[in-house]
Amino acid sequence: MADPLPDPFMLNQWFPISALQDVHDRPRRTTLLGEPLVYFRDGSGCRVTGADGRALPVLEQYACLWTTLGRPEGGLFPIPEYDEPDRRNIAAGSIGVNVSAMRGIENFLDMGHFPYVHTGILGELPHTEVKEYNVELREGGREIVATECLFYQPRASTVSTSGADVEYVYRVPHPTCSVLYKSSPMDTRRLDVIALFGQPTGPESFRGHMVLSILDDVNADDFISYFQLHIFGQDKPILENQMPKRLPLDPRAETPIRADKTSIMYRRWLASNGVTYGVIPAAA
Amino acid sequence: MIRLYDFDLSGNCYKARLLLAILGVEYERRNVDFFPGLKHREPEFLAVNPLGQLPVLEDGDLRLAQSQAILVYVARKYDPSGRWYPLDSPEIAGQVQQWLGFAEGLTATASAARLADGMGFDFDAEAARDGAHKLFAVMDEHLWFQERQGQDWLAPGAAPTVADIACFPYVMLSEEGGISRETYPAIRRWTDRVKRIPGFVVMPGIFPAVLGSQ
Numbered sequence: 001m002a003d004p005l006p007d008p009f010m011l012n013q014w015f016p017i018s019a020l021q022d023v024h025d026r027p028r029r030t031t032l033l034g035e036p037l038v039y040f041r042d043g044s045g046c047r048v049t050g051a052d053g054r055a056l057p058v059l060e061q062y063a064c065l066w067t068t069l070g071r072p073e074g075g076l077f078p079i080p081e082y083d084e085p086d087r088r089n090i091a092a093g094s095i096g097v098n099v100s101a102m103r104g105i106e107n108f109l110d111m112g113h114f115p116y117v118h119t120g121i122l123g124e125l126p127h128t129e130v131k132e133y134n135v136e137l138r139e140g141g142r143e144i145v146a147t148e149c150l151f152y153q154p155r156a157s158t159v160s161t162s163g164a165d166v167e168y169v170y171r172v173p174h175p176t177c178s179v180l181y182k183s184s185p186m187d188t189r190r191l192d193v194i195a196l197f198g199q200p201t202g203p204e205s206f207r208g209h210m211v212l213s214i215l216d217d218v219n220a221d222d223f224i225s226y227f228q229l230h231i232f233g234q235d236k237p238i239l240e241n242q243m244p245k246r247l248p249l250d251p252r253a254e255t256p257i258r259a260d261k262t263s264i265m266y267r268r269w270l271a272s273n274g275v276t277y278g279v280i281p282a283a284a
Numbered sequence: 285m286i287r288l289y290d291f292d293l294s295g296n297c298y299k300a301r302l303l304l305a306i307l308g309v310e311y312e313r314r315n316v317d318f319f320p321g322l323k324h325r326e327p328e329f330l331a332v333n334p335l336g337q338l339p340v341l342e343d344g345d346l347r348l349a350q351s352q353a354i355l356v357y358v359a360r361k362y363d364p365s366g367r368w369y370p371l372d373s374p375e376i377a378g379q380v381q382q383w384l385g386f387a388e389g390l391t392a393t394a395s396a397a398r399l400a401d402g403m404g405f406d407f408d409a410e411a412a413r414d415g416a417h418k419l420f421a422v423m424d425e426h427l428w429f430q431e432r433q434g435q436d437w438l439a440p441g442a443a444p445t446v447a448d449i450a451c452f453p454y455v456m457l458s459e460e461g462g463i464s465r466e467t468y469p470a471i472r473r474w475t476d477r478v479k480r481i482p483g484f485v486v487m488p489g490i491f492p493a494v495l496g497s498q
Contacts, residue, residue, distance in 0.1 A: 022320065030404075093320045096402045098462055116495050207404070222317035226292055229319070233293050233488025236402070240459055 003034040004203055007276040010175060012070035014059055016197040016209045017048065019091035023065055031201040033069060033277065063091040063211045064197055077143070077173035081181075081193045082213045090221050092210040092228035094199075099239045100278040101176040101198035101206035102247035102270065107239055108178050108196045109170055109262045111151050117234050120154050124163070127152040130259035137269070144172040144269055146262040157192060158219045158227050159185045172266055175275055176200055186215040194228070203278045204245040208232065249275075250282035286311035289332060289340040291318040295395055295453030296351040297339040298487040303355055303449050306483035307362045319403050352384040355446040367443045379439045383447030389419050390454040397461025398454070409461065416463045420471060423451070427470035436477050444481055452478045456490050 010033065017030050018039060027040040037056070039048045048056040048067040059066040061076055082089060097104055107113070111130045114123025135146040149168035156166045169181040169191065176198030181191035193213040198206045210228050248254055249271045256264050270279055286304070290297045290313045304311050316338055317323040324336045333340045333349045340347060341354045343361070348354055359369035371377050393415035400409035423438075430437070438447040456475055458465060465472055478484070479493040486492050 019320065091320070094404065096404060098401060098460075119497070222315060222321055222323070225317065225320065226315055230292050230488050236460060237489050237491070 004277060006033045006069070007274055008070070009273040009275050010200070010277045012068070012072050013174060013176075014066045014068050014072050014076055015176070016064040016066050016199050017207075018065045019094055019209055019211075020046070020060055020063055020065055021091055022094070030199070030207070032067065033200055034202050035069060037067070039065060039067075062195065062197070063089055064209050077171075077177070077179075079179055079193065079195065079213070081191070084213075086215065087193075087213045088216055088221075088224070090212045090214075090224055092212055092225040093232070094207050094209045095229070095232055095236070096201070096205065096207050097236055097239050098205050098245070099242055100204050100246045101200040101208075102266075102275075102278050103239055103242050103245065104198050104206055104208055105172065105176060105178050105196065106247060106263050106266060107235055108180070109146070109172070109266065110260070111149060111168070112257075112259045113235075113238065114151060114153070117238055118231055121231065122153050122156070123151065124154045132258075133261065135261045135265050137265070139173070141269075142173065144170075144262065144265050146170040146265075156182065157185055157214070157216070158224050159216050161185075170262060172262075172269070175270060175273070176206065176278075184215045186217070190215060192216075200278055206278075244280060246278055246280045248280040248282075250280070253280070253282075287314055287342040288312070289314050289316050289329070289338060289342075291316055291324075291338050293488055294318060294338055295398075295457050295487075296337075296391060298453045298490075299351045299449055300339050300341060300354045300358070301487070302452070302485060303358050303368070303446065304362075305485040306449075306481060307358065307368070308483065309358065309362045352387060352446075352450055355384070355450055359446050367441070367445070368449075369446050370439075370441060376440055380445050380447045383438045384450050386419065386423070387447075387450035387454075390416070390451060393419060394454040394458045394461055394463055397463060398457055399461075401462055402460050413461065413463050416458060416461070420455070420458070420463070420465070420468050423455070424468040424470045427474045431470060431473070436474070438474075444478065448474075448478055453487075453490070460489060 015032055017032055023039060023041045023046050025041055027038045030037050035051050037048055037050060046058050046060055046065045048058055050056050056067045062082055115125050115128045131150050133146055133149040138145045147169050150165050153166045154163040167183045171179040178196050180194045184190045184192045195211045197209040200206050249267050288300055288311050316329055318338060323329055324338055330336055339351055340349050348357055356369055393412045396407045397409045397412035399405040400407040437444045439445050
């Protein structure tokens with residue numbers, strides 16, 4: 001089967017293609033929406049070239065190199081916390097996953113799997129309940145926000161010393177990127193930021209770039225990265241065993257429960273934006 | 285105390301952690317940021333292992349690289365029953381050694397495909413997958429005949445050996461490299477038996493026999 005062409009909504013997005021720390025003089029190859037790209041760094045910054053050798057637009061933001069195959073309206077979604085001087089901004093790793101980027105985002109938005117997949121860290125039996133939470137569209141419909149998500153976590157972050165009910169806020173400001181805010185064990189008034197930036201390499205594969213902006217004055221970068229990779233490594237086999245590998249948008253295709261409110265909104269939002277890439281559109 | 289130079293997502297490091305856990309041996313984990321930091325290629329770690337390979341085990345004055353060698357050492361040193369590395373029968377000792385060699389083949393194929401797909405290493409993933417399927421077919425057939433003779437493990441005998449520990453991780457992680465185990469039923473039954481060995485521990489990508497129990 002020939003790879004599908006990206007729909008206009010997907011085509012005109014900025015996408016991450018590498019952590020900035022992994023961009024060097026020596027060119028490296030990657031793939032975006034099925035198109036092979038080359039990226040490298042020279043005296044003036046990061047460069048990206050497309051399959052036909054043309055220079056592609058570049059953004060260096062949120063610890064990642066971003067590019068586009070289309071014409072995005074404006075820049076990236078804001079993450080104001082990223083500029084706060086006392087935060088640690090860390091690219092924790094870029095992992096390839098053999099499933100659609102939308103499946104990856106949906107898993108990132110799901111709390112129900114914590115006790116089973118991240119046992120002893122982000123959840124624990126018998127604390128399996130996903131309590132009622134809110135989800136809504138904001139920014140004129142450009143962004144999904146889920147608030148008041150509470151979940152019992154034995155070890156919510158690298159600086160946790162005991163279990164606690166942790167509050168989550170999820171943002172989905174981009175079809176393959178999500179930003180998660182969770183209570184900081186270091187400062188009860190502030191939130192740690194954990195972002196999953198999805199690079200759709202094909203309709204059924206993506207690279208997940210994990211970027212953190214957190215309050216942690218204790219641990220070294222490699223331990224913080226270790227913690228994130230440990231969690232993402234637990235998700236990987238679950239994701240890669242999902243069938244179908246593209247996210248079905250027909251509400252009847254998979255049976256959601258109340259805990260899946262964010263996912264229901266996400267699928268609806270993708271459909272309303274005319275997304276066909278990486279998903280199975282609902283029959284007209 | 286024993287020190288293990290370790291990377292969490294490495295199947296070869298997990299082998300050492302798995303046997304140490306099963307034998308109840310305490311040790312210190314020294315995290316080497318293999319990915320994304322590539323710290324195994326930097327002078328600090330090259331001073332520990334000039335080959336730049338993980339894991340490395342230090343026990344007293346001994347410094348040992350190569351996961352299969354570490355399994356042999358840990359079994360001989362910390363398993364008084366001698367059953368994890370049985371030497372009494374030349375036939376069994378030879379077969380255990382044969383499967384330790386086979387595990388090197390799994391590293392060269394199933395592990396390489398996983399590193400290429402998951403971490404962007406510049407390996408030929410298709411060739412690695414082909415190679416892994418050849419090995420899996422051999423292993424599946426062997427395990428099927430073992431079962432017919434009432435044998436649960438790779439080498440003959442009533443108990444698992446280091447051969448099972450050595451081969452388990454990259455078989456169990458194969459789907460991350462795009463290698464399905466759907467057509468290898470005897471392998472699937474064997475991996476389930478390994479997960480039920482008392483003291484079994486998991487790593488990211490490998491779940492316990494009973495979900496949520498670890």
